[in-house]
Amino acid sequence: MKRSLSTRAEAMPASQIRKLVPFADQAKQKGTHVYHLNIGQPDVKTAPQVLQALKHFGEDVISYSPSRGDHAYVKAVQGYYESLGIPLSPSNINITTGGSEAVFFAFWSTLNPGDEIIIPEPFYTNYNGFACMAGVKIVPVTTQGANGFHLPPKEDIVAKITPNTKAILLCNPSNPTGTVYTRQEVDMIAEIVKEHSLWMFCDEVYREFIFEPQEDLYKSALQIEGIEDQVVVIDSISKRFSMCGARLGCVISRNTELMEAVLRLAQARLSSPQVAQVMGVAAHELPPETIPNMIDEYKRRRDVVYNALTQMEGVHVAQPEGAFYLIPKLPIDNTEDFAKWLLTDFSYEDKTVMVAPASGFYATPGLGYDEIRIAYVLNTDLLADAMSLLERAIDQYNSTR
Numbered sequence: 064m065k066r067s068l069s070t071r072a073e074a075m076p077a078s079q080i081r082k083l084v085p086f087a088d089q090a091k092q093k094g095t096h097v098y099h100l101n102i103g104q105p106d107v108k109t110a111p112q113v114l115q116a117l118k119h120f121g122e123d124v125i126s127y128s129p130s131r132g133d134h135a136y137v138k139a140v141q142g143y144y145e146s147l148g149i150p151l152s153p154s155n156i157n158i159t160t161g162g163s164e165a166v167f168f169a170f171w172s173t174l175n176p177g178d179e180i181i182i183p184e185p186f187y188t189n190y191n192g193f194a195c196m197a198g199v200k201i202v203p204v205t206t207q208g209a210n211g212f213h214l215p216p217k218e219d220i221v222a223k224i225t226p227n228t229k230a231i232l233l234c235n236p237s238n239p240t241g242t243v244y245t246r247q248e249v250d251m252i253a254e255i256v257k258e259h260s261l262w263m264f265c266d267e268v269y270r271e272f273i274f275e276p277q278e279d280l281y282k283s284a285l286q287i288e289g290i291e292d293q294v295v296v297i298d299s300i301s302k303r304f305s306m307c308g309a310r311l312g313c314v315i316s317r318n319t320e321l322m323e324a325v326l327r328l329a330q331a332r333l334s335s336p337q338v339a340q341v342m343g344v345a346a347h348e349l350p351p352e353t354i355p356n357m358i359d360e361y362k363r364r365r366d367v368v369y370n371a372l373t374q375m376e377g378v379h380v381a382q383p384e385g386a387f388y389l390i391p392k393l394p395i396d397n398t399e400d401f402a403k404w405l406l407t408d409f410s411y412e413d414k415t416v417m418v419a420p421a422s423g424f425y426a427t428p429g430l431g432y433d434e435i436r437i438a439y440v441l442n443t444d445l446l447a448d449a450m451s452l453l454e455r456a457i458d459q460y461n462s463t464r
């Protein structure tokens with residue numbers, strides 16, 4: 064008898080961000096330098112204080128920590144939220160192995176197979192994988208580059224609600240669009256969530272990555288009044304402290320029942336890495352200017368990439384307001400092919416660019432084929448060079464077709 068894989072495994076999509084990696088490896092083997100603009104791996108150096116904490120790890124045993132998180136680290140996270148003006152108790156927080164596990168825990172503790180979750184698209188492509196693992200269906204609300212990928216009117220979102228709808232997910236600031244939702248938009252989502260008794264998942268891993276701060280913005284959905292029991296925040300220190308490899312995030316909610324369920328899920332996987340949590344404590348002790356200085360650097364990068372794209376013929380792009388991504392529309396009708404071609408057929412002065420085709424960031428079939436997602440995670444000089452390569456590549460690709 065032939066053994067088969069699970070339907071879940073069969074349905075699991077390859078990560079749109081990583082699936083071109085073999086072509087990038089081949090390009091590198093041929094001696095081509097590849098600018099990686101396809102993945103949100105910042106080049107910003109992890110703070111020396113954090114690396115010191117790793118170096119001076121003083122325990123005799125690398126052990127499990129409590130499933131909810133190491134006490135010192137939970138306290139550090141609690142203190143961080145306190146500094147934002149958001150009082151939490153330790154039981155509102157469960158440390159996770161990256162923000163990724165926080166998404167799993169949020170989905171697994173609230174959604175049944177067949178349930179629907181409304182997400183503005185384009186969205187972080189790995190939500191597709193998380194939804195597949197939980198057996199839930201993503202119902203997209205399409206947003207448009209022409210208005211900075213801001214939300215459509217309330218009635219367009221409400222029209223997506225069915226008896227199976229259990230949640231709305233907002234990634235704010237947004238990966239992949241760089242949109243920072245206004246207070247009015249967040250309030251509108253909160254209103255829908257309240258009126259239809261839904262969960263509100265807020266992925267806030269880019270919380271500080273806002274380039275034009277506005278006084279009235281929420282620092283977190285945890286500040287919204289009247290839906291305290293429905294808000295589930297997904298957080299991570301991957302980007303905030305440039306510690307992607309530490310794999311540390313957390314789920315936060317004031318809903319006691321939910322957090323008890325999250326803890327049971329967390330107990331099944333025992334704990335998040337202890338060593339990472341020691342580094343995480345050190346990260347939370349960094350001087351307060353650390354994060355704003357990093358945001359200034361990202362703003363300079365945003366400007367280099369955005370300005371270069373606006374000069375390119377046939378390219379349309381909204382100015383990103385936050386995170387470190389943008390989604391330009393290119394004068395190309397199949398960016399999956401183009402992104403692959405960049406690695407297999409194109410190079411200039413032994414260099415090329417790797418980008419993520421945007422179709423994988425949409426749930427609606429057919430959308431995103433003329434768009435790419437760029438992560439501006441290199442310094443401004445390298446980004447300027449990468450943008451001139453991209454411009455040259457677009458010309459060359461179109462002239463050969």
Ligand SMILES: Cc1ncc(COP(=O)(O)O)c(C=O)c1O
Binds near residue numbers: 163234266268301310
């Ligand atoms: C929007 C968003 N959520 C969650 C994650 C997962 O982060 P982590 O590295 O903490 O697992 C990412 C990573 O890029 C992200 O962009």
